Amino acid sequence: MNIDESPAAPAGTGAGPRLTRKGRATRDRIVAAAANLMFERGVAGTSTDDVRIAAGVSTSQIYHYFADKCALVRAVIAHQTQAVLEAQEPLLGNLDSLEALRAWRDLVVGIQRERECQGGCPIGSMASELSEVDNLARADLVVGFARWETPIRQGLQAMRDRGELTADADPEHLALATLSALQGGLLLTQLRRETAPLEAALDAMLGHIASYATTPSPAAPA
């Protein structure tokens, strides 16, 4: 096989065989090409042959790194989850004030503006497409969304621990509601090609969170 992998090389991420640096680069190129295509056309609309051509690799190379399309899809989910989280850093890791939540809201709205509201959420779209047809992908996406929800919850928890939110504010409930509002806002923003749904959804959620604040914030919505 025309591959650039050595079984003796150190592991990159623990996913798949141990790879040389060159092997890792080839695998990453395949995953990035697959992620782009699946973001544009959906998973069902992307064949491994499409990926092969876009990545400039051979069929044997693809099947060396990925046993089948399902394995490639799971690698794309891991890749897109990481990309989504990284695009929101460092804000996402420090959502422990209303100001930080508002800055994060502006960031995610800004990302959609830059994309002209196209594509929706990279992992939300995969969740919609794959939940009924690929149970392994669904399980990976549950984990991916939990990684997104956790820092939101932790920020709210820190605010409550410091007494900045009232004791009846439920960080878990509010974080899940915020992530849901974000997802629905992204879907309707993609559909309507305008950020109004995302802005409305997040503004309402942030207003709701602000209603638990123990001291009124001057920048809080009326």
Add this chain to the structure above:
Amino acid sequence: MNIDESPAAPAGTGAGPRLTRKGRATRDRIVAAAANLMFERGVAGTSTDDVRIAAGVSTSQIYHYFADKCALVRAVIAHQTQAVLEAQEPLLGNLDSLEALRAWRDLVVGIQRERECQGGCPIGSMASELSEVDNLARADLVVGFARWETPIRQGLQAMRDRGELTADADPEHLALATLSALQGGLLLTQLRRETAPLEAALDAMLGHIASYATTPSPAAPA
């Protein structure tokens, strides 16, 4: 062609050729079969041949009613939009009190429980799958979601007009936020196979709407 249509027959819905009652029934059977398959497998995962077999019709019958798969998809969008709205009637048409909003919340959560949280939103899933690949479908879905948003907005507007919500409550903004929260809640409910995300999203939105109430409601969330 083995078809049961007569050009002289009265029109059914104005969509497509004028149909006899039998022709209308055949067309409806095709659309219902396509809607079921697309709900289960997605649009890309459903071929016109799958639909033909499920509906028990011939290829020529399908192509008599639908010029191509895109035309069938648009008929499915119309069918599913109607089904989604009808499943929420009569509550959806009378969302002009916090009690009505809570009853509607319970209804949509109950629908997900009955479905064991499978399938997500019939038109939300289509929006996610089709927004980037089928602009006619996207336009139809924009209209479909507007039909969903309108009664929510009208209910909130009626509450504000009666002085039950403060003047700074924006029915348009709140309705869009509520529909977004609902969509995201449905997506994460489908992904996680539990209604917690949908409940959290709608409870937060209803709590936010209640914060605009001019008189405190005894049943309002704390």
